[in-house]
Amino acid sequence: MGKKKKEVDDRFKRFGTVSFTSITKINDFIDYLDQGKIMGTRCKECGLFFFPPRADCYNCLSSDMEWVEVSGTGKLVTYSKLEFAPIGFGDDLPYAIALLDYGDYKMFGRIAGDVPEDEIHAGMEMTARVNTLPNGQLNYVFHKA
Amino acid sequence: MGKVGIIGVGQSAFVRGYPGSIRELAFEGFKDAMQDVGIPTKDIDASIICSAPEYDKQRSPAGVFAEYLGLVPQPTCYLESLCSSSSMGLRFAYSLVKSGLHDVVAVIGFQKMSEISSAESQERMGRGADIQWESPFGTMMPAYYAMYARGHMEQYGTTLEDLALIRVKAATYGQINEKAVYRRPVTFEMFSDPESPMSNPVANPLRVGDCCANADGSSCIIVANEEKAKAFSKKPVWILGLGAASTTVNLAGRDLFSGLTVAQQAGEEAYKMAGITAKDIDVAEVHDCFTIAEMMAYENLGFAKPGEGKELIKAKETYKEGSIPVNVDGGLLSKGHPIGATGGSQIRTVVLQLRGEAGEMQVKDPEIGLVHNIGGVGLYGNVSILGR
Numbered sequence: 001m002g003k004k005k006k007e008v009d010d011r012f013k014r015f016g017t018v019s020f021t022s023i024t025k026i027n028d029f030i031d032y033l034d035q036g037k038i039m040g041t042r043c044k045e046c047g048l049f050f051f052p053p054r055a056d057c058y059n060c061l062s063s064d065m066e067w068v069e070v071s072g073t074g075k076l077v078t079y080s081k082l083e084f085a086p087i088g089f090g091d092d093l094p095y096a097i098a099l100l101d102y103g104d105y106k107m108f109g110r111i112a113g114d115v116p117e118d119e120i121h122a123g124m125e126m127t128a129r130v131n132t133l134p135n136g137q138l139n140y141v142f143h144k145a
Numbered sequence: 146m147g148k149v150g151i152i153g154v155g156q157s158a159f160v161r162g163y164p165g166s167i168r169e170l171a172f173e174g175f176k177d178a179m180q181d182v183g184i185p186t187k188d189i190d191a192s193i194i195c196s197a198p199e200y201d202k203q204r205s206p207a208g209v210f211a212e213y214l215g216l217v218p219q220p221t222c223y224l225e226s227l228c229s230s231s232s233m234g235l236r237f238a239y240s241l242v243k244s245g246l247h248d249v250v251a252v253i254g255f256q257k258m259s260e261i262s263s264a265e266s267q268e269r270m271g272r273g274a275d276i277q278w279e280s281p282f283g284t285m286m287p288a289y290y291a292m293y294a295r296g297h298m299e300q301y302g303t304t305l306e307d308l309a310l311i312r313v314k315a316a317t318y319g320q321i322n323e324k325a326v327y328r329r330p331v332t333f334e335m336f337s338d339p340e341s342p343m344s345n346p347v348a349n350p351l352r353v354g355d356c357c358a359n360a361d362g363s364s365c366i367i368v369a370n371e372e373k374a375k376a377f378s379k380k381p382v383w384i385l386g387l388g389a390a391s392t393t394v395n396l397a398g399r400d401l402f403s404g405l406t407v408a409q410q411a412g413e414e415a416y417k418m419a420g421i422t423a424k425d426i427d428v429a430e431v432h433d434c435f436t437i438a439e440m441m442a443y444e445n446l447g448f449a450k451p452g453e454g455k456e457l458i459k460a461k462e463t464y465k466e467g468s469i470p471v472n473v474d475g476g477l478l479s480k481g482h483p484i485g486a487t488g489g490s491q492i493r494t495v496v497l498q499l500r501g502e503a504g505e506m507q508v509k510d511p512e513i514g515l516v517h518n519i520g521g522v523g524l525y526g527n528v529s530i531l532g533r
């Protein structure tokens with residue numbers, strides 16, 4: 001007899017080892033990750049491309065967006081290997097956070113655990129791929145191109 | 146409209162695990178500033194309370210502090226820009242006074258980082274950036290600044306040895322600053338000694354010795370219009386220039402990784418407003434939350450050309466006797482970094498220097514000083530230029 005519970009679209013809680021966001025207008029990003037695709041959004045009004053994806057365009061204030069797949073390789077801008085981690089990330093240690101430059105946009109993420117440390121250097125070509133974490137969560141990591 | 150002056154400065158000792166409540170902590174910095182200026186509390190027309198709210202259990206500390214410090218019924222409010230909160234407080238106090246809305250305003254910064262457990266604190270640290278797109282990767286403040294350290298090394302050939310020199314300088318002065326949390330000596334050799342905690346990696350390339358410590362503390366700056374400043378203070382210090390800037394939270398939105406654009410931008414604005422250049426600065430306090438942050442500050446503020454900050458520290462030009470003394474109170478590296486109190490402590494140091502009251506840390510006869518205070522990972526930047 002009770003009232004039907006309102007469905008909550010909290011797909012974004014699956015992003016990263018620990019997600020601090022669950023509800024966002026770009027929750028489809030997670031479905032694309034499930035398909036092995038890393039997506040950004042492009043404003044249909046003014047054509048501006050965003051990565052990470054956004055629901056709203058600050059340039060023309062439109063919220064009419066389309067999904068566009070991120071592909072190709074980027075150059076490693078900088079990175080750091082962590083010896084300590086925040087609560088909830090300890091099991092991932094050691095891991096390296098990093099920034100890739102795709103030219104028109106950049107991507108913040110992690111370097112794949114199997115890239116040998118002595119081969120990592122700024123400027124190297126890398127490519128981002130969807131990764132399923134041991135706890136079942138999804139993120140993306142950078143591999144040697 | 147006349148000048149705006151700083152007539153009183155104060156801070157608590159910066160400590161680990163302050164044995165009191167946040168209102169009692171705030172009282173210490175406030176009392177120090179009020180005794181410094183020697184006016185009754187009723188002469189304060191408004192207060193601005195500055196801190197980072199994620200460490201507070203008290204919702205809206207401004208009202209609680211105003212009550213405890215005897216600052217009711219005057220207006221009060223809370224102001225936050227992460228680690229630069231109290232420099233932002235100075236900026237807002239300036240505008241309140243300059244506009245004529247108030248004559249005398251107190252800027253009270255505080256942080257009791259031990260208000261919450263260290264596990265909770267660590268969890269909040271992980272959220273000190275873009276929580277949607279960065280924090281899920283397991284980010285921490287040292288790792289972000291480590292990315293800048295690597296950027297600086299790649300761009301300019303800066304070395305870990307160069308960074309160690311900055312910590313050694315900080316410890317030189319931390320030992321003589323009775324308000325500092327870390328007062329032990331630090332030697333260059335410790336950084337290559339695996340037995341020394343200084344050499345332990347945190348987030349490569351940064352080591353324990355490259356990072357400042359959390360602390361509990363409070364600070365207070367009393368700002369007044371020209372008339373009141375001259376009436377209340379024998380040695381008012383004038384606010385000559387203020388600059389402030391922001392940038393994208395997500396590193397993906399930035400282009401520069403060997404410096405902080407907010408520091409460049411805020412510095413240029415402050416110099417322009419004061420009508421001076423970097424060469425005119427006699428003493429500076431910069432936001433050395435990490436050694437690399439001080440290195441970048443040298444360059445972003447124009448004390449050195451980009452990439453040449455390491456030459457400044459190698460030549461000891463930023464020591465007390467050098468051409469541009471920087472953080473001769475030990476900096477955040479020695480004093481500790483109670484987020485909301487830090488800017489006020491930096492301002493206090495420069496004011497004491499300009500008054501010739503810095504004791505053992507006193508630089509020879511400075512006329513113009515600079516405060517560089519950064520919030521987050523180069524997210525917010527405030528530069529304040531003060532003069533006698």
Ligand SMILES: [Zn+2]
Nearest residue numbers: 043046057060
């Ligand atoms: Zn648009």
